[in-house]
Amino acid sequence: MKTEVIKRHISDSLKSLRRNGWMSVAAVSAVTVTLLLVGIFMAILFNGNRISQQVENDVQVRVYVDRNVNQKKKDKLRKELKDLSSVTKVTYRSKSTELNTIVSGYGSQWKMFKGDENPLNDVFIVETKSPSATMRIAKKAAKLDNVSDASYGGRTARKLFKYVDGVRNWGLGFTVLLLFLAVFLISNTIRITILSRREEIGVMRLVGATNSYIRWPFLLEGAWTGLLGSIIPMVFVDIAYKVAYNAMNISEASNGFSLYPVMPFLVWIDLLLAVIGIVIGAIGSVVSMRRFLKI
């Protein structure tokens, strides 16, 4: 297609977007609400999957030693841990090392707990042969002498996933419903455009315009509607994700799980939102054209 023809289609489609006024606003708003939810769900879903994978690959068990246990008993405990089946490695981290990690992650206000004020426990980091062994090892370790607690990666995360699953299913259903609503509103707007341009279309036909030529402005109008509707969701998701990421990042040091880094992730999410917007816009216009242009 010649660039001049493309320009003609683009200006045609923008004109009718403006001419449809409130109908366009309604259609754009429907896309906005839909994509807002789609954006939020995508961010949660992708990161949920990432974290559950991190959990699944986690082979560490943290064994917390009782307070005020002497070195001899600690050495004995280390040996007992080492002797458990499918344990590959045991590393010791004193409570002051643990505190230093926290200070570097959360900030210097934690420094006041230095020395005898340190509320943390000494820890043995036990590495297992496979992620599936972590739960069993943790249970066994907890029963050993001088152990106050033993935790394995994602004990809480796994509980959380049950809720995430529910959110995902309901969210998906709701999103699909909203997608339909958006398509319906867009197709109604395009229908009004088509009706108001019926005589023009008749003349186009008479003088030999092809169906694809006739369709382009309507398709573009739908695409603009979708694209405009994706702007607010993009901005919202960008801001919300940065806030959530910074909040999660602080606790990363202690639990070892992390969200997707802001930078490439938000570019992909924004791109996806724009593409989904354009696609539902195009579907909306195709739906209304099928009925009116006898394609």
Next chain:
Amino acid sequence: MISIKDVTKTYDNGVPGIKGITLDIDQGEFVYVIGPSGAGKSTFIKMLYHQLTPTTGNIVFNNFDYSTMKPSEVPYLRREMGIVFQDFKLLPRLTIFENVAYAMQVIEKTDAEIKPRVLDVLRQVGLETKVRRFPSELSGGEQQRVAIARAIVNKPKVLIADEPTGNLDPDTSDEIMDIIEKINDQDTTIIMATHNRDVVNSRQHRVIEIAGGNIVRDEKKGAYGVED
């Protein structure tokens, strides 16, 4: 150029529009299609530009065989034809220039090609001074001239007209006929359905008379009625 063979058209409600027509039209011919109201003239014309498809029989126009043509080819058929109606069918929101240019825009011509050609055809129909007006600011005759300019702007091989003088007074009709005959002089075929007895009698060309969906007369240089 156009070959029509055993064509019938029965409308969906069972009304027979055309009962059986066989006929050939050569390049450069001027053909009147006459007959009483309801005879089937418009039905015939609409089949020529593929607005209606024959119920039986076939039409062949140059390389276009209507019975085997795909819907996607219809636009290319229409580009070889100019079509003019009694009610002009101009777009009220566009100026005279834009109305004519539109016919070139939709077949994807560039502005550089469009401007000189549009001004040229508007000169041919004598409207070069009114290019910026809107259709509502023109007389009926002038509007019909715009419609003719639009019909010929893409240099069609045939001009098809359904009662082009139907809404016009005798003097204005005469001016329109002058233009149409001039177009015919440039070897464009003319097929024109009309009720206008004076026009047919004063500018004699081939006459095809339809009555009740059948051809009842086909005469070179004929007149409107046998009684004349």
